[in-house]
Amino acid sequence: MLTIQNLDTEEIIGEKYILLKKKFQALELFLKFMKEIMNRKSDQSSSNFAIRDKRLII
Numbered sequence: 001m002l003t004i005q006n007l008d009t010e011e012i013i014g015e016k017y018i019l020l021k022k023k024f025q026a027l028e029l030f031l032k033f034m035k036e037i038m039n040r041k042s043d044q045s046s047s048n049f050a051i052r053d054k055r056l057i058i
Helices: 006-044 046-057
Strands: none
Touching: none
């Protein structure tokens, strides 16, 4: 049987919420970073991507 006091439960939930919030913020930053990299690559060498795609299809 699991018995947890109210205060402990609120603390645990609060800590888990903070951890999740930090993880999502980190993930959001990572995705923005990756999107920026992909945008730069596509701006610089969009023709290279097309050539690579054709080679992959053949």
